Amino acid sequence: MTFIDNSEFTSQAKAARVMVVDDDPAMQRMIVAYLVEHNLRATAVSGREGLMRSITVREPDLVVLDLHLGEDDGLDILRELRARSVIPVILITGSRREELDRVLGLELGADDYLTKPFGLRELLARIRATLRRRSMDRMNPAKQRECTFRFAGWTFDQRQRELTSPGGKVVSLTKGEFALLSAFLQAPRRPLTREHLLQATRVHEDVLDRSIDVQILRLRRKLEDLPNAPRLIRTERGVGYRFDCEVELV
Structure with a gap:
């Protein structure tokens, strides 16, 4: 070098x-x-x-x-x-x-x-x-939250802080889950390291649980039909996680 x-x-x-x-x-x-x-x-x-x-x-x-x-x-x-x-x-x-x-x-x-x-x-x-x-x-994380995303039948309105299921049900998100989902939707199909995702959730100083793996599990339970066999949030061994879905910016 x-x-x-x-x-x-x-x-x-x-x-x-x-x-x-x-x-x-x-x-x-x-x-x-x-x-x-x-x-x-x-x-x-x-x-x-x-x-x-x-x-x-x-x-x-x-x-x-x-x-x-x-x-x-x-x-x-x-x-x-x-x-x-x-x-x-x-x-x-x-x-x-x-x-x-x-x-x-x-x-x-x-x-x-x-x-x-x-x-x-x-x-x-x-x-x-x-x-x-x-x-x-x-x-300026607030600037990033002024978007609405659609993916796999879901709608995520960052401005209103609302996640709506394909069946029309509003699903509540913690602050950490909100920041985590925002990070995924801004980089679909791109592997993201645990360090990057941890930094994304730190925009909220009162997020107590700093374990990305725990937050991923909680978010999977809300998004996935089978959290133990995820189709949206996939694990990238040795790297982190990837949001494996087409995302549309509305």
């Missing part, structure tokens, strides 16, 4: 951590040095193994991922990353003709992309914009 000491640039304790995944040493050095110069804590790895090892130790705030990494396939790395985490990802593609790769990357959960050649100033702007959007999502 390539690391550039950025201690002299990071006097601000809250500087975001950015991981650059690229197998070109010159490109690594150029991007990392520029980000460090602009008060981001930047490190670089050359491929899948280095990235997965690094995020196991500590997740960065954002990943810049080159889609073409020699022996590693960037889309496969993105799939694996999304199976483990919801870290924001900005893709780097090598040609304007690689539209299919860009589309697949966005469908797999990438947040943005840049096509080579690109300016470092634009990369920095996109990183800041992505981090700002993620920060606003975390700081």
Whole structure:
């Protein structure tokens, strides 16, 4: 793993951590040095193994991922990353003709992309914009609750805080269950880690039960016909949980 000491640039304790995944040493050095110069804590790895090892130790705030990494396939790395985490990802593609790769990357959960050649100033702007959007999502949970979702015959009105069954019955939710269901519906069919779900329920400081597994069981009992054989909230072994259903935003 390539690391550039950025201690002299990071006097601000809250500087975001950015991981650059690229197998070109010159490109690594150029991007990392520029980000460090602009008060981001930047490190670089050359491929899948280095990235997965690094995020196991500590997740960065954002990943810049080159889609073409020699022996590693960037889309496969993105799939694996999304199976483990919801870290924001900005893709780097090598040609304007690689539209299919860009589309697949966005469908797999990438947040943005840049096509080579690109300016470092634009990369920095996109990183800041992505981090700002993620920060606003975390700081303004009320904004996320102004939606109505439909799934498997159910209706979930976040503004009115109402969950209605396919038979028209209003099902009560605790604050923790409400936050948990909101997190699932905002990322359908995407594996979410226990850490991510735990953070989602912490928007309510008076939620006493911090065990995600217990809250999942309670939510399953309200949503599933057979809680012991769930069809909506599925367990992703070694990762967390996935809401396995098409979700419509009304």
